[in-house]
Amino acid sequence: MPSRRHFIADDLRHRISSGQLKAGERLPSEAQLATRYTVSTATLRSALALLQGEGLVEKIHGSGNFVRRPLCKITYTGGGGAPATWTAFSAPLRMTARTTNVAAPSHLTTVLNVPPHSALTEVLFTTHEGKTPHGLAHIYVSHDLAPATPPLAEQIAVSLADFRPPLSEVQERVSARLPTQEEAATLRISPTLAVLSLTRVSTDTAGRVVEAALLVLPGDRADALFTTRFMSEERGSKE
Amino acid sequence: MPSRRHFIADDLRHRISSGQLKAGERLPSEAQLATRYTVSTATLRSALALLQGEGLVEKIHGSGNFVRRPLCKITYTGGGGAPATWTAFSAPLRMTARTTNVAAPSHLTTVLNVPPHSALTEVLFTTHEGKTPHGLAHIYVSHDLAPATPPLAEQIAVSLADFRPPLSEVQERVSARLPTQEEAATLRISPTLAVLSLTRVSTDTAGRVVEAALLVLPGDRADALFTTRFMSEERGSKE
């Protein structure tokens, strides 16, 4: 027997897919819906959280719950197929960047293969589509590999793109989790919504780690795509 | 100002990482913890849900909350690097399989490029490590490509492995979401915990879709790894 929140979620899901509730439309308030389904507000909210996780409903604090536009998911393209992080996304996105020099975070010294507290250039990206944030990226570049780091994001983009050709390996680790409180606030998503967390480490032909990127994407509006092609003469003989 | 559930989660997280709460140990009951932190049970449970999502705490219905063993995450290896789904995981896993012939689900006819309701061989895997489920996989193979489908899983494994060499492309789409009620029950996870959802489509050299796989992995105990290597003479000139 399905729980009440699943029954409510199923009903609303059907109303949305059948067009009874149109895209962009505002749902009745949570109090009204709770009355209609004769449940408490907490139960109704957990039902909406399910739909939110499926990308069908968007909650806007102080304003209401809205039926999401037909799912226009952002797709992150993996495998280093794109020259830089932000162009790895399918849609043109507005983005803001902030560049600072920081000491290497402890959790990164191993993957970056640098001594602790060594100087790094940190680039913090937030990508937007319209008003709604679509991504959050922390990119770390070894300081000596980006010698004359200009404070402008565009120039960073160029200099990072220059590093691309000698890349020999890109390793991307993907996991699903709930967002931290800070991430939820930045991405304007509910703390109950899953995020896609990507850790990308790029290595050049000399075996040095050129770049480490931590990306956080809201699960309801983003996914990642990895395409592997096999050459006809190539055989993945081992591993 | 952090919310109460985050304060509680932070405190418990610190007690775990400092060894004050040891791995495998049972936490006090939710009622006791709620009293200690002077919060309601609902608030305390939402704090535990955060830790659960981080893979630090495991809830067992009717038994208690337990500190998870030092994180031994399952890693799914992408890129078709492994000959078959189950060997794509890092740890040796016990798995059970069920093979049935089904009509093509509507959401798969496009990716499999087969007419609607055409016969497919469906293989349903559940992988376990000890008692706890670690993965859920639906694999669909076009019926005419697996002509003499034996009912035994091991033989399926062999026949699928035979298909490997002529593969030309593996496309894997990864997303993060909350589990369906059914998935949560099968994987023995809370409905509030994020899952990693992978859709893998394998194409052979003739351009035919050989296999479609839908994998669901619990976010707290699994992640996916994609490694891309660049040949020295190869250049990803476009796209």
Add this chain to the structure above:
DNA sequence: GAGTGGTCTAGACCACGAG
């Protein structure tokens, strides 16, 4: 059967958004 977590209620109060 005793104790545990899972679900749910009927409120309260706060934070945000738009007029």
Add this chain to the structure above:
DNA sequence: TCGTGGTCTAGACCACTCA
């Protein structure tokens, strides 16, 4: 200011686990 969602309370009742 008013209506909205966000957080929280102090319970209730049910389902599960284990002795």
